Amino acid sequence: MxxxxxxxxxxxxxxxxxxxxxxxxxxxxxxxxxxxxxxxxxxxxxxxxxxxxxxxxxxxxxxxxxxxxxxxxxxxxxxxxxxxxxxxxxxxxxxxxxxxxxxxxxxxxxxxxxxxxxxxxxxxxxxxxxxxxxxxxxxxxFKWTPQAEVFKNINHWWASNKEEKQTSILFGYSLGKAQRLLKHLNTDIGKIFTHGAIENMTEVIRPMVDFPETTRITRETTKQELLGNLVLAPPSAHGSTWIRKMVPYVTASASGWMAFRGARRRRAVDRGFVMSxxxxxxxxxxxxxxxxxxxxxxxxxxxxxxxxxxxxxxxxxxxxxxxxxxxxxxxxxxxxxxxx
CATH class of the missing domain: 3.60.15.10 (Ribonuclease Z/Hydroxyacylglutathione hydrolase-like)
Structure with a gap:
């Protein structure tokens, strides 16, 4: 053989x-x-x-x-x-x-x-x-909901948070998931701010893909600038000192694991969107x-x-x-x- x-x-x-x-x-x-x-x-x-x-x-x-x-x-x-x-x-x-x-x-x-x-x-x-x-x-x-429906729900979540004068923090991996989210977020709702790891990777990919405008979060970024807008961050940023300046905020995670009952609770996020x-x-x-x-x-x-x-x-x-x-x-x- x-x-x-x-x-x-x-x-x-x-x-x-x-x-x-x-x-x-x-x-x-x-x-x-x-x-x-x-x-x-x-x-x-x-x-x-x-x-x-x-x-x-x-x-x-x-x-x-x-x-x-x-x-x-x-x-x-x-x-x-x-x-x-x-x-x-x-x-x-x-x-x-x-x-x-x-x-x-x-x-x-x-x-x-x-x-x-x-x-x-x-x-x-x-x-x-x-x-x-x-x-x-x-x-x-595991059976995924069509992407168009998921993004409709994400954008509605963001708009609702804006009405409540809260910052929306959406967690996704810095390579792949973050750019997919960015591509389909509705910028008519507000501005998109990014964690440095996501912004760095998106800058590498931006010459190849048409993305909406983003603003990197720095030490100078104020709470008032973020209110009602959306922050894209990697999952590891959750619970870190980095997000404390964003209070009041609402968190969500976009992941295939959100299909599991209890996954949202284990990740301590307010909302889970099933997307892989x-x-x-x-x-x-x-x-x-x-x-x-x-x-x-x-x-x-x-x-x-x-x-x-x-x-x-x-x-x-x-x-x-x-x-x-x-x-x-x-x-x-x-x-x-x-x-x-």
């Missing part, structure tokens, strides 16, 4: 024929990176390859690294192995990685979602024999079916439950342990500390 095209070892997902890793979690010579979140793009690799829109993002996060950018559907060959990047729809610059050798095709999806968020290039299914999938929200209980940059249960099944894959490898999330269900559907499905963390690890703690 021939060796599999991709294997999971102590450093990450490895293509032995090409001597290349996909989203490795320990330093390696050559890494192909799906997107800019901290659990997928780590410091210390000698060479990085990623989508060209992700290049400024990971340079912002990781500093002066040796990185080259590729376009979607552009084939590049390493030691006779063909690679290409394809839209994942997760966040801006996110990719699936297609790997082909001797007629065999594998696709590593990284993180992905099917709904078009208006910021990232939408997910495109890629035909393959083996599909490596996340299942962050791989339970039937990952697939829900049905979207995962739809995406996998669209690939035509016979073999499916589940890497992070509800792996055992989801892979068991896939086997019941007739797939050759199994799990692999990785250091990917899905929506639990989409903020950069170092970056946030530096921005406060």
């Amino acid at each position: 021939k060796n599999p095209l991709l294997v999971f070892d102590e450093n990450g997902i490895y293509c032995e024929q090409a001597k290349v890793y996909l989203d490795p979690w320990h330093p390696v010579d050559c890494a192909i990176i799906t997107h800019g979140h901290a659990d997928h793009s780590r410091y210390g690799h000698k060479k990085y390859i990623t989508h060209h829109t992700n290049v400024p993002i990971i340079k912002h996060r990781l500093g002066d690294i040796n990185v080259s950018g590729k376009s979607y559907n552009e084939t590049f060959v390493i030691n006779n192995v063909k690679f290409s990047l394809h839209p994942a729809g997760h966040i801006i610059g996110s990719s699936q990685i297609r790997v082909e050798h001797l007629g065999e095709v594998w696709v590593f999806s990284g993180d992905y979602k099917l709904e078009d968020d208006g910021v990232a290039i939408p997910f495109e299914p890629v035909k393959c024999h083996t599909f490596i999938t996340e299942c962050t929200f791989g339970l039937p209980a 940059d990952h697939c829900d249960w049905q979207e995962l099944l739809t995406a996998i079916e669209a690939t035509g894959a016979e073999k499916v490898i589940c890497t992070h999330g509800y792996t055992e439950i989801f892979s068991k269900y896939l086997r019941e559907l007739g797939y050759d499905a199994r799990t692999e342990t990785t250091q990917f963390e899905g929506e639990l690890s989409e903020s950069d703690t170092k970056e946030i500390k530096e921005a406060v």
Whole structure:
């Protein structure tokens, strides 16, 4: 029996024929990176390859690294192995990685979602024999409300708070979620203020996306300036000294985990909006079916439950342990500390 095209070892997902890793979690010579979140793009690799829109993002996060950018559907060959990047729809610059050798095709999806968020290039299914999938929200209980309805509710919440002369503080991860929120907030209601970590990342992405105007919160920002307006902040800012100047305020969190009863209480926020940059249960099944894959490898999330269900559907499905963390690890703690 021939060796599999991709294997999971102590450093990450490895293509032995090409001597290349996909989203490795320990330093390696050559890494192909799906997107800019901290659990997928780590410091210390000698060479990085990623989508060209992700290049400024990971340079912002990781500093002066040796990185080259590729376009979607552009084939590049390493030691006779063909690679290409394809839209994942997760966040801006996110990719699936297609790997082909001797007629065999594998696709590593990284993180992905099917709904078009208006910021990232939408997910495109890629035909393959083996599909490596996340299942962050791989339970039937997860079913997302259409984005338009969620943003209608967010903007109504903001407008109501303004009538009560309160500041609206909306928590979302500094890369991905924050820009998605920013893109769809109704600036007719008021001004949008940002935490430094979100403003820094948005400045990197702004040349690529049409965002509304934002104002960075500084030590000079007054409570009166914020009243009735909206503040975008990373989840780690909640409960910090940074938000004390904003009283009176109302808090909300935008996350897939808000679908769980009790999640809002555990995060100590006043309102929860269910919105994720990952697939829900049905979207995962739809995406996998669209690939035509016979073999499916589940890497992070509800792996055992989801892979068991896939086997019941007739797939050759199994799990692999990785250091990917899905929506639990989409903020950069170092970056946030530096921005406060």
